[in-house]
Amino acid sequence: MLNILVVDCLARAGGSRYSTFDVAGAGPRIVAGLVEEHGFNVKLEAYELAIKKRFDNIHLLFISAMSSDILAVRKFIYNAVKRGFRGIVVLGGPVSIGYRDVLSRFEEIDYVVVGEGEIPVEKILVHIDALISRDENVLRKIPALAYRNSSGDVVLTTPPIHTPIDKLSKLKPWVRVNGSYPYYRAIRFYVEVVRGCSNFRRPRIKSGELKCIDCGFCLSNDFKIRLKCPSNIPPGCGFCSVPYVFGSPRSRSVDSIVDEIEGLISHGAERIVLSAPDLLDYGREKLVEPNPLTDPCYPNANIDALEDLLNAIFSIEDVASGRVTVMVENVKSCLVNEDVAKLLGRFFKDTSIHIGVETGDDWFNDYVLGKPISSKQVVNAVKLLREAGLRPCIYLMHSLPFENIRVYDNTVKLVKQLAKIGVEKITLYKFKPIPGSAFEKLKVETCFPREVNRLKKIVSRVNRVGKKAYLNRTLEVYIVKNSRGCYGYPVKHGPVVVVKNTCRDSDEGYKAIVKITGVSDRVVYGEVLREIY
Numbered sequence: 001m002l003n004i005l006v007v008d009c010l011a012r013a014g015g016s017r018y019s020t021f022d023v024a025g026a027g028p029r030i031v032a033g034l035v036e037e038h039g040f041n042v043k044l045e046a047y048e049l050a051i052k053k054r055f056d057n058i059h060l061l062f063i064s065a066m067s068s069d070i071l072a073v074r075k076f077i078y079n080a081v082k083r084g085f086r087g088i089v090v091l092g093g094p095v096s097i098g099y100r101d102v103l104s105r106f107e108e109i110d111y112v113v114v115g116e117g118e119i120p121v122e123k124i125l126v127h128i129d130a131l132i133s134r135d136e137n138v139l140r141k142i143p144a145l146a147y148r149n150s151s152g153d154v155v156l157t158t159p160p161i162h163t164p165i166d167k168l169s170k171l172k173p174w175v176r177v178n179g180s181y182p183y184y185r186a187i188r189f190y191v192e193v194v195r196g197c198s199n200f201r202r203p204r205i206k207s208g209e210l211k212c213i214d215c216g217f218c219l220s221n222d223f224k225i226r227l228k229c230p231s232n233i234p235p236g237c238g239f240c241s242v243p244y245v246f247g248s249p250r251s252r253s254v255d256s257i258v259d260e261i262e263g264l265i266s267h268g269a270e271r272i273v274l275s276a277p278d279l280l281d282y283g284r285e286k287l288v289e290p291n292p293l294t295d296p297c298y299p300n301a302n303i304d305a306l307e308d309l310l311n312a313i314f315s316i317e318d319v320a321s322g323r324v325t326v327m328v329e330n331v332k333s334c335l336v337n338e339d340v341a342k343l344l345g346r347f348f349k350d351t352s353i354h355i356g357v358e359t360g361d362d363w364f365n366d367y368v369l370g371k372p373i374s375s376k377q378v379v380n381a382v383k384l385l386r387e388a389g390l391r392p393c394i395y396l397m398h399s400l401p402f403e404n405i406r407v408y409d410n411t412v413k414l415v416k417q418l419a420k421i422g423v424e425k426i427t428l429y430k431f432k433p434i435p436g437s438a439f440e441k442l443k444v445e446t447c448f449p450r451e452v453n454r455l456k457k458i459v460s461r462v463n464r465v466g467k468k469a470y471l472n473r474t475l476e477v478y479i480v481k482n483s484r485g486c487y488g489y490p491v492k493h494g495p496v497v498v499v500k501n502t503c504r505d506s507d508e509g510y511k512a513i514v515k516i517t518g519v520s521d522r523v524v525y526g527e528v529l530r531e532i533y
């Protein structure tokens with residue numbers, strides 16, 4: 001019997017995290033669940049646990065990572081080989097879209113599963129002997145698999161394939177997280193509720209390889225026509241690869257989501273995040289069947305489907321009692337109206353909720369980024385969510401291709417407006433081209449250091465004000481102590497608390513009350529007053 005180890009390398013960058021030790025993505029658990037269903041000896045381990053073990057008996061490693069984690073992946077494999085590993089390495093996750101670069105540069109990686117994993121991984125498990133013997137006649141038949149052929153060239157068998165909805169609802173992701181993750185009580189376990197994104201607009205610019213011919217397909221009222229662009233511009237926001245890699249939204253069944261959450265809770269999880277590019281896409285694809293859902297803003301959210309899902313989740317005893325916290329990941333602001341805000345407020349009071357805004361310039365967002373969401377919709381959504389008792393946080397980007405002074409000015413204006421309404425946190429990212437996105441090969445760099453600095457300063461001011469609201473307050477947190485220090489993670493999510501007084505070691509993490517004594521842009525500082533349990 002083969003022994004397989006699934007390793008969660010997500011967000012490990014060069015081999016460690018900065019201060020966010022409390023997140024576990026859904027992907028590695030899905031892969032481990034699939035492997036187990038096929039009858040193999042399998043274990044899922046977080047990078048920090050797996051790196052300490054012996055590997056003599058491990059025959060295959062499935063490693064899940066993002067492109068920014070490639071150094072951690074290489075460190076991990078190097079260490080595994082030193083500790084006796086002689087098997088094969090299959091890489092997957094967001095890093096996979098850059099498979100060509102990965103396989104050309106790093107010989108220690110044997111295979112890459114490109115895009116969604118369910119169908120290729122199942123085929124791999126059926127044909128595992130062919131992977132070991134590198135039988136190309138069989139390898140060629142495994143979809144979305146990249147490898148070096150006998151001549152050393154990198155080949156990809158097929159483009160990424162999208163897992164059908166019925167399969168997504170039958171998944172049994174790994175739930176024995178108490179043996180897989182250190183500090184599992186503190187970790188926010190992401191449970192996938194929707195796969196794929198509904199934005200099939202595109203950047204309509206004419207530059208380099210992006211040659212929009214203004215055919216209007218991606219603006220069409222016919223949702224099927226939006227799938228194809230005659231100029232081969234990948235769908236979605238120009239900086240993002242989600243619609244290309246994961247396709248249009250497909251919602252998992254209520255039962256499968258509830259089963260997974262119950263399984264996680266029975267193995268010690270206390271924090272769950274309902275993961276989706278937009279929670280408000282849940283069940284929305286049903287409203288346009290048999291067409292794919294390719295419009296991010298029309299039709300409105302499927303309130304009935306959302307309510308059914310949330311009622312079922314919040315009927316789980318530990319969730320209803322508040323012992324386990326369930327949170328939302330992202331929503332798109334154009335789908336937030338009064339009914340939606342009221343519904344979310346009923347279930348997610350006091351938790352944070354994230355909205356991708358990118359810039360405050362409507363024309364730029366629509367025409368250049370391919371994101372047809374206006375500042376007015378953002379302001380409205382933040383206001384409604386705030387009034388409903390949630391804590392909205394937003395994402396912005398700078399140094400985007402074609403961004404100019406007007407775009408920065410409008411973004412600063414929007415930030416000021418949002419600050420008045422009381423946005424809790426703004427995360428400002430620097431644009432980096434992502435493989436599989438429309439902007440991947442765009443060789444346009446903008447250079448507005450003064451405007452970027454101005455934006456950074458105002459964002460940092462807003463974040464400081466948001467954090468100052470915590471000063472002298474007490475907060476319920478999960479405590480994690482590791483080699484970097486002692487951190488508190490607010491139960492309902494919020495700023496990381498750097499704990500100044502001593503705290504005890506604990507493999508699973510524990511709850512405590514901390515008093516906030518200081519703030520910076522990124523974190524707050526506090527002292528443990530007492531442990532809860």
Ligand code: SF4
Pocket residue numbers: 202203204211212213214215216217218219228229230231232233
């Ligand atoms: S981006 Fe593509 S689909 Fe959209 S208008 Fe331009 S050519 Fe047509």
